[in-house]
Amino acid sequence: MDVKARMPAQIIEVSVKEGDAVKARAILGTMEAMKMEPPIPCPTDGTVKSVLVKVGDKVMSGQTLFVVE
Numbered sequence: 064m065d066v067k068a069r070m071p072a073q074i075i076e077v078s079v080k081e082g083d084a085v086k087a088r089a090i091l092g093t094m095e096a097m098k099m100e101p102p103i104p105c106p107t108d109g110t111v112k113s114v115l116v117k118v119g120d121k122v123m124s125g126q127t128l129f130v131v132e
Contacts, residue, residue, distance in 0.1 A: 064107055066129040068122045072096035077118060079129070083111045091129050094122070105131055 072094035079091050089105045113130040116122060 064109070064131050065127040066091060066103065066106065066131060068094065068103075068124055068126045068128055069101070070094075070096050070124050072101075072122055074116045074118055074120045074122060074128075075100065077114060077116065079111045079114065081111055081114055085109060085111060085131060091131075092116070103128060105129075107131060 074092060075095045076093040079085060085105045086108050087105060090102045091105050092103045093100055094103060109131040111129060112132045116128050
């Protein structure tokens with residue numbers, strides 16, 4: 064399952080790495096947008112297959128940030 068950005072933002076924290084087991088609602092990272100710092104929650108239990116961003120990356124709405132299987 065692809066975890067996508069909900070809004071244009073900058074990544075300020077990545078909390079997982081490839082191969083990590085995660086539970087639904089676990090925080091995968093944090094972004095900054097319009098002086099807010101919304102967390103990036105995991106939608107399902109699984110394993111992080113890909114981390115497609117790093118701290119400092121600017122992302123667009125709808126861009127895939129993580130892949131969880």
